[in-house]
Amino acid sequence: MKFFIDTANLAMIEEAHALGVLDGVTTNPSLMAKEGISGKQNIHQHYLDICNIVDGDVSAEVLGITFEEMVKEGEELAALHPRIVVKVPMTQDGIKAIRYFSEKGIKTNCTLVFSSGQALLAAKAGATYVSPFLGRLDDVSTDGLHLISEIREIYDNYAFQTQILAASVRHSMHIINCAKIGADVVTCPLAPILSLLKHPLTDSGLDQFIKDSQKMK
Numbered sequence: 001m002k003f004f005i006d007t008a009n010l011a012m013i014e015e016a017h018a019l020g021v022l023d024g025v026t027t028n029p030s031l032m033a034k035e036g037i038s039g040k041q042n043i044h045q046h047y048l049d050i051c052n053i054v055d056g057d058v059s060a061e062v063l064g065i066t067f068e069e070m071v072k073e074g075e076e077l078a079a080l081h082p083r084i085v086v087k088v089p090m091t092q093d094g095i096k097a098i099r100y101f102s103e104k105g106i107k108t109n110c111t112l113v114f115s116s117g118q119a120l121l122a123a124k125a126g127a128t129y130v131s132p133f134l135g136r137l138d139d140v141s142t143d144g145l146h147l148i149s150e151i152r153e154i155y156d157n158y159a160f161q162t163q164i165l166a167a168s169v170r171h172s173m174h175i176i177n178c179a180k181i182g183a184d185v186v187t188c189p190l191a192p193i194l195s196l197l198k199h200p201l202t203d204s205g206l207d208q209f210i211k212d213s214q215k216m217k
């Protein structure tokens, strides 16, 4: 399973990259706005800065909502760097744009997916990634993990190549359960990835080893 980091913060991306387990980055307009990035030139430069840190795919979301706007913006984004993935919302125009990009060999990430029917359409349109929002479904008392397993089953039934990118991942159990279900990718902030490290028996065991190592010197 691939680990993507879900942030536009360059320091956090660098820290995650330094861990040596980072496979890519996802961003969205809210994450970009949080970093104070605005204006086409600054937005493009920021995506290039991210591509210069990580080796994997970097999702850059279109801001337009019509097919024409998405195509124009997406082509500009894709031309920035070969590892840019054009992130497109799950709408009627979005599905048409994903089909268009797919035929042009431009990678896409279909975002804001909350049902298996939406995920089926994204795969039919040729999306590279589909992003079901796990945490936001859990927030409204709906089982986000159940959606991930339904999508896994549907994609496996028909050997769809679209990768399931579990998004809106909030904690380490989300990551572990996504791995059990067979999500291809999880995207989340750095904290849930770092919390995979933690176990009290590791800490107490290491304390003892450090103490005993003094006897060996």
Ligand code: E4P
Residues within 6 Å of the ligand: 006, 026, 027, 028, 111, 131, 133, 135, 136, 167, 168, 169, 187, 188
């Ligand atoms: C995915 O691509 C989104 O950027 C993201 O995972 C949304 O997460 P949130 O629900 O924590 O905002």
